[in-house]
Amino acid sequence: MQASAGGPGTDGRLSTMPDSPLFTAAAVAVIAMAIAVVVAVGLKVLRSFRDLGTDAERATYKTLHAASRAGQYLRTGLNPAGAAKASRQLRGLLGCDALAITDTTGVLAWDGAGEELRPALMGLASKVLDGGHLAVIPAGELQLLAAGGGTLAPEVERAVVIAPIKTGARVVGVVAAFAPAAGAGLVRATGEVADWVATQVELAELDASRTLLMEAEVRALRAQISPHFIYNSLNAIASFINTDPERARELVVEFADFTRYSFRRHGDFTTLAEELRCIDRYLLLERARFGDRVQVSLRIAPEVLSTVIPFLSLQPLVENAVRHGLEAKEGPGHISITANDSGAFAEVTIEDDGVGMDPEQLRSVLAGHSDGEHVGLRNVDARLRQVYGDDNGLVIETAPGEGTLITMRVPKSQPRHDA
Amino acid sequence: MNPVVGVAAFAAVTLATAVVGFYGLKVSRTTGDFYVASRTVKPWWNASAIGGEYLSAASFLGVAGLILLSGTDALWYPVGYTAGYLMLLLFVAAPLRRSGAYTIPDFTEARLDSSAVRRVTSLVVVVVGWLYIVPQLHGAALAIRITTGLPAWVGPVAVVAVVCITVVAGGMRSVTFVQAFQYWLKLTALAVPIVFILLVLGGATGTTAPAAPPAVNPSALAPAGPYQIISLLVALLFGTLGLPHVLVRFYTNPDGQSARRTTLIVLGLLSVFYLLPTAYGMIGRVVAPDLAESGQADALVLLLPGRVVGGMAGDLLSALVVAGAFAAFLSTTSGLVVSLAGVISQDVFGGSVRGFRLAALISALVPLGIASMTESMALAGSVGLVFAFTASTICPVLLLGIWWRGLTDAGAIAGMVTGGVFCGSAMVAGSVLGAAATPSWLAQPAAWTVPVAFAVMVLVSRATQGRVPRTMTRVMTRLHTPERPLATER
DSSP states (O other), X not given: OOBOOOSTTSSSSSOOOTXXXXXXXXXXXXXXXXXHHHHHHHHHHHHHHSOOOOHHHHHHHHHHHHHHXXXXXXXXXXXXXXXXXXXXHHHHHHTOSEEXXXXXXXXXXXXXXXGGGHHHHHHHHHHHXXXXXXXXXXXXXXXXXXXXXXXXXXXXXXXXXXXXEEETTEEEEEEEEEEXXXXXXXXXXXXXXXHHHHHHHHHHHHHHHHHHHHHHHHHHHSOOOOHHHHHHHHHHHHHHHHHOHHHHHHHHHHHHHHHHHHHOOSOSEEEHHHHHHHHHHHHHHHHHHHGGGEEEEEEXXXXXXXXXXXXXXXXXXXXXXXXIIITTSSSOEEEEEEEEEETTEEEEEEEEOSOOOOHHHHHHHHTTSSOOTTHHHHHHHHHHHHHHOGGGSOEEEEOTTSOEEXXXXXXXXXXXXOO | OOHHHHHHHHHHHHHHHHHHHHHOSXXXXXXXXXXXXXXXXXXXXXXXXXXXXXXXXXXXXXXXXXXXXXXXXXXXXXXXXXXXXXXXXXXXXXXXXXXXXOSHHXXXXXXXXXXXXXXXXXXXXXXXXXXXXXXXXXXXXXHHHXXXXXXXXXXXXHHHHHHXXXXXXXXXXXXXXXXXXXXXXXXXXXXXXXXXXXXXXXXHTTTSOOSSOOOSSOTTSOOOOHHHHHHHHHHHHHHGGGOHHHHHHGGGSSSHHHHHHHHHHXXXXXXXXXXXXXXXXXXXXXXXXXXHHTTOGGGXXXXXXXXXXXXXXXXXXXXXXXXXXXXXXXXXXXXXXXXXXXXXXXXXXXXXXXXXXXXXXXXXXHHHHHHHHSXXXXXXHHHHHHHHHHHHHHHHHHHHHHHOTTOOHHHXXXXXXXXXXXXXXXXXXXXXXXXXXXXXXXXXXHHHHHHHHHXXXXXXXXXXXXXXXXXXXXXXXXXXXOOOOOGGGO
């Protein structure tokens, strides 16, 4: 590599970019992108010319392909964007001149010729929407019904088949097919297509209710502070009331703050900073009970303090460390909490040098097979998997007598979650 | 120059960076301790960190070199580099912080509800990052060659090795403190020698003015026309908005308001810093005009202390400057590698820990390959071109995404592709035509590529109004509503 700055400044002062490495780099990038595009297109074209089977096979394939494509578009329910794309596929399927999809209030999509009939379609469909029965309007009548005194061009002279989209007993819209003549084939096919659309819409509704269910599940899993903790804390505070009233007062205030945080109603998410604050209060109360037996050290990277995490997802882990790690152990125990920036994730670890757990037993608790002592861990693990996917559950390293290290990884970017 | 000086300075900076990086985090007994100390990061710290990451080889070496070559016209570079933060302050800092998205692809995906937009943005961000790392490595090659006499490839390889090791080993645990430290190191590395240089020069010529009146502008060159100046300023002002490594820093702020305050401090810190390379350039025009002719203008900052002061003191001052230069290469490169690795690992490797390490290696090694295949040229200029590319691609998406409800995914993709293709082809055409034959509208394309990208984005969005995402109102509300106070503060 030679560092020569010979070029700059020879062609006017600010245009000092001759022979730039960036030019070369950009050239390489542009060419690479161009090649990638050409290869991708080429592969697609090639694939479409490959052996395609008999005519019947091809027809079946075509029908199924159109149906599955249209199905994808309808998976979000009956809305203009999806209906517009689906109607293109469905028109090909029916082989009609124009195809329209409506919901109960208006025309969602119109594919094909004769769009000037669009305003009139809801009027034509009203009977079908009310009655739920397929209607056929022959070519001659359309003129009278739709134009309302105006005149239609002769090529718009068409018959219409209007079939209801029924989910359960409810009519949620219609499929209207326009053709020069309404033969029995078209009528039957249109009815089938409308039924098929209805199935897709039902699937979409199912999807929506599944999402709702998942949200409800997350809400149900939202941790509760344990009754033991409330009982123990109040007892510990009571023991200070006579000996050290000042401290007892402070502890009561801390207890009040802690409960306000954990009983709050709004939001399923919080920031790491707030959760750590809550842990601090929790540990203060535990120390009132255990004295110097609980030692804590924190090592927190400030970059991740504003990371959004599920509400009360760290506190149960710390409580687990105190309850099952240190309580059972003789002598002082040490808990260390760290939070680090790790690429696109924030990584939080909670380590104790307590009695540890049996990995097999822990596995069965996490899998939900047995209700052991560590239900708090299972709750957090389930919520993390629910929200961030199966790859982001808790990672727990432990063995009897060896302490426990719990690692939690949370994506830093969560634009959909409000703290 | 004594070769030991360069090596020692490089080793010292690397060591200091590693130490601050690994041990910069305070261990505390209660959360109260760190909570009070660092109610998340203070704007001052964060501003220093942004300055540290932003001041690259182009600022540290390139600006002085360009002033030596072309006189006062080069002053537009520091003006543009700094003023870009004004744009950031006014239009982007607070809303982006509130978005909750962590990288630019995250932001565009959340705002436009489209994974296609995410992929295009990721691609652009990676290209921008790579193009930006290349000049840093050229700077390292230059610095190693000038100061130690070793082969030039040693510099880039050393920088990439150090960055890879620290990033892969998790040495960026306290990245904010490392970057803040780098800013003050860079400032000191330029400020101390210039004081000595001024003292020596003042002493040499008595109290009167320098013997030779400085020719402020070289007579052989035509001054830059208004088109070139405007185009350069458009590139620098708008380009700053889209730099991947700069935006990431804003998430260290706890809320939108402190993001704005941070940006304000950054403006001040950058303004102070840029006085120094300007002074080096001007002094260079008086005492070292031969460097411009021998094609070593970018080395001016490195050579000036040794030339003017000389002797042992000169060596020490040179060591300081070399240390500052390596701080510049290391901080910008590592900042870029970390943000690129975040983007690549998310989009290609599904966000695993191993994927991040692999992505970090890819993000550092590809530019190393490009750098070793290409030749160094004016550092400030090549970084200026990266700004033009960013301004034509990422900046329109950010600005329209934040401030215009009508943006659609189709519009965003069309605009980015158009801006990228135009700006990229201008860069390629410039290199094919060669310096002398390149008309100024190709050499400085930003003045037309940026408006074209904006126009395409707006027109295509208008044409595809039906595609405005349903989540738009919610996202826009979030971007522009001040945060509610933290529950713990009440």
